[in-house]
């Protein structure tokens with residue numbers, strides 16, 4: 310029997326993938342046994358299609374990033390236009406170009422307070438490493454080079470560059486390799502833990518505290534009531550800079566421009582990526598306050614000795630500008646507040662239907678359902694629910710770090726109320742199916 314062209318294409322791709330491709334944050338043995346879980350071919354709105362012709366709701370916006378949905382022709386057009394005109398040139402050595410200037414000015418309109426100057430990168434990890442180096446440089450030029458420790462929270466995710474890995478508070482990312490960067494310290498999510506660490510290490514050795522407004526990859530963990538107001542106060546009292554990692558929460562995900570605004574505080578630095586381009590081009594950045602910018606300008610001798618080839622990539626910047634225009638014009642943040650409320654109500658309804666649901670939570674279009682563990686030795690059921698959801702046409706993520714058994718959701722910001730109903734129904738049926 311001869312294979313159909315589609316089957317033979319799939320088989321060819323599976324073999325090539327297994328032989329030649331190293332997948333990020335994936336199980337290498339499973340890949341060799343089963344091949345890639347999906348080979349995606351197309352995307353439109355909240356849906357992805359794979360090579361088998363399966364149409365699936367992308368309830369995590371791929372990697373919490375395809376916020377304006379898949380298949381937006383406007384972004385393709387802007388990228389083509391910019392590539393034809395000037396795809397790339399350096400902005401090292403004070404060179405510049407219009408897309409990056411316009412994007413920096415646009416970002417300043419989105420950010421709170423006087424966070425008005427941006428250094429661009431290609432993603433979240435680079436943005437966080439940039440922030441760690443910048444805060445250390447900042448204290449050095451202010452005559453306090455010993456202020457270099459970075460404090461982060463357990464279960465935080467800040468990326469996989471050397472500094473970002475070291476700041477990440479998820480054990481698996483540390484034990485994967487042998488040595489980490491020095492001068493990173495971790496606190497749990499209580500204000501007391503932060504106070505104790507500052508007391509122990511000494512404020513004069515600490516450069517900055519970094520936190521996601523709502524932890525994403527660590528299981529969609531909301532901060533305790535009043536946490537960030539207290540953190541802001543403690544940072545001010547101890548001359549510690551406060552970095553908000555807005556890589557997931559930025560650009561509307563929580564229902565405000567930046568997630569930290571939900572908690573009524575203004576950080577000194579914001580790091581961002583993902584939603585700034587909705588994944589249509591790799592781009593991230595670090596935004597600093599005017600106060601920090603002024604110190605850097607006044608006191609840096611010689612160069613700002615930090616820069617990626619793709620800092621301020623012209624095509625990525627043009628794509629970001631169009632993406633931000635779409636978020637504004639289509640009033641997507643208003644949509645987040647409507648459909649986000651529906652999502653949380655839906656999760657509460659799911660909890661009522663299913664005795665094995667322990668806890669549901671959410672803010673804007675970032676949400677989670679935590680499952681009860683039958684006993685300490687029991688296998689987590691999240692992965693089985695994810696597999697069931699897949700059969701029913703929905704992709705979602707299971708998070709099982711640190712003994713939790715959680716399903717995470719971050720649908721595209723364009724999701725409408727009917728689509729949210731579908732999503733909730735499938736999640737509920739999938740949980741019921743594996744009881």
Ligand code: PMP
Nearest residue numbers: 432433434466467468556557582
């Ligand atoms: N910070 C946060 C909060 C993230 O969620 C991520 C990515 N999931 C990163 C940083 C790292 O970003 P990137 O993968 O673009 O390097």
